[in-house]
Amino acid sequence: MHPTAADQTIHGISSLDGRPVAVHVRGGLIESVKRLDTLPPEAVGLHVGPGLVDNQVNGYAGVGFTSGSGPLTVEGVLRATRAMWSVGVTSYLPTLTTHAAETYCHSLAVLAEAAADPATRGSILGYHLEGPHISPLDGFRGAHPARHVRPPSWAEMERFQAAARGGVRTVTVAPETPGCLDFIRRCTAAGIVVALGHHDADRATIDAAVLAGARTVTHLGNGCANTINRHDNPLWPQLANDALQASLICDGFHLRDDQIAVFHRVKGTERTILTADAVHLAMMPPGDYVNDVGDTIRLGADGCVRYPAQGVLAGAALPLSRGVAKIMAVTGCTLAEAIRMATANPARLYGITDRGELRPGQRADLIVFRTGRDDLTIERTYVAGHLVHDAVAGRA
Numbered sequence: 001m002h003p004t005a006a007d008q009t010i011h012g013i014s015s016l017d018g019r020p021v022a023v024h025v026r027g028g029l030i031e032s033v034k035r036l037d038t039l040p041p042e043a044v045g046l047h048v049g050p051g052l053v054d055n056q057v058n059g060y061a062g063v064g065f066t067s068g069s070g071p072l073t074v075e076g077v078l079r080a081t082r083a084m085w086s087v088g089v090t091s092y093l094p095t096l097t098t099h100a101a102e103t104y105c106h107s108l109a110v111l112a113e114a115a116a117d118p119a120t121r122g123s124i125l126g127y128h129l130e131g132p133h134i135s136p137l138d139g140f141r142g143a144h145p146a147r148h149v150r151p152p153s154w155a156e157m158e159r160f161q162a163a164a165r166g167g168v169r170t171v172t173v174a175p176e177t178p179g180c181l182d183f184i185r186r187c188t189a190a191g192i193v194v195a196l197g198h199h200d201a202d203r204a205t206i207d208a209a210v211l212a213g214a215r216t217v218t219h220l221g222n223g224c225a226n227t228i229n230r231h232d233n234p235l236w237p238q239l240a241n242d243a244l245q246a247s248l249i250c251d252g253f254h255l256r257d258d259q260i261a262v263f264h265r266v267k268g269t270e271r272t273i274l275t276a277d278a279v280h281l282a283m284m285p286p287g288d289y290v291n292d293v294g295d296t297i298r299l300g301a302d303g304c305v306r307y308p309a310q311g312v313l314a315g316a317a318l319p320l321s322r323g324v325a326k327i328m329a330v331t332g333c334t335l336a337e338a339i340r341m342a343t344a345n346p347a348r349l350y351g352i353t354d355r356g357e358l359r360p361g362q363r364a365d366l367i368v369f370r371t372g373r374d375d376l377t378i379e380r381t382y383v384a385g386h387l388v389h390d391a392v393a394g395r396a
Contacts, residue, residue, distance in 0.1 A: 015049030051090025126169025139225025188213025
């Protein structure tokens with residue numbers, strides 16, 4: 001039986017360099033990481049690394065943060081958080097997709113209450129507003145409901161921040177929408193990280209958005225129409241602009257292998273972030289589901305989530321760990337690089353410095369796992385030094 005107290009020693013192969021280590025945890029922090037010649041027998045074949053950090057989680061385990069499962073509750077947030085711990089995600093940004101202002105305010109207030117609850121153990125880093133200020137065009141809009149798409153409004157953002165107790169940390173926008181460049185400047189001045197996504201902006205507009213403060217791209221290669229001009233489209237200028245980081249959904253559905261390889265080669269490990277883009281259907285049985293705005297969303301037996309009415313994907317149902325394994329298999333990057341793209345890189349984008357790395361002084365958010373070609377097998381998850389998931393003991 002593994003201890004649940006914060007003071008303990010965790011053995012495994014370091015995800016940083018592939019060498020055996022003993023990670024000593026005290027008071028919820030990593031006290032030391034000591035090299036070993038060999039691992040104890042029970043730790044042979046196990047890796048240890050920082051807990052995964054997901055910057056785009058729309059929902060999980062039947063719980064939607066804005067749509068798909070009815071009004072959000074604190075218990076629902078706790079249930080989703082516990083489910084994410086079981087797949088190695090120890091920190092995340094609940095993501096609100098395009099919806100009515102009243103729904104945003106309700107969800108943000110509930111999320112803020114849940115984030116303050118000791119039961120979530122500080123796993124909620126803030127909130128990601130993926131909309132409502134996105135392109136209204138079919139294809140670029142994706143599965144976001146057209147009736148709720150609207151131009152940026154700083155007054156509305158202030159309303160959202162008030163509901164969120166100041167917790168809105170990032171917002172995804174279409175920079176070509178009226179008034180968006182000024183909105184980007186105001187968000188940046190307020191410390192809100194601006195991402196470009198679900199848009200059809202040209203190069204001049206994208207570059208202007210970067211000058212205004214935009215720093216990253218939400219799921220590069222997605223939130224894009226199926227048919228685009230081969231020269232004039234949003235992909236090339238976002239790839240070409242070195243000031244933009246990019247998040248990638250490497251679940252095997254959202255991007256083809258050659259896209260993953262090219263995107264990573266252009267952006268490099270330091271400017272690439274892995275995200276799951278999980279929706280409430282993650283961990284749910286396959287089938288057709290009707291969300292609270294009346295749209296049918298289909299979860300396939302293969303884990304693919306689609307919006308049949310538009311012929312587009314509608315988020316994902318596979319865990320972030322799948323993306324870690326996928327990008328290694330496709331690009332040949334090391335485990336250390338893949339883990340970094342799912343831990344330290346997203347944490348640093350949002351100014352989070354107390355987690356995401358396997359080193360002394362960091363919060364003891366840790367995963368113990370086995371590697372595989374298609375996924376990581378999460379054996380144990382620790383949040384602030386507390387054991388919150390144990391696959392062997394059946395504890396979660």
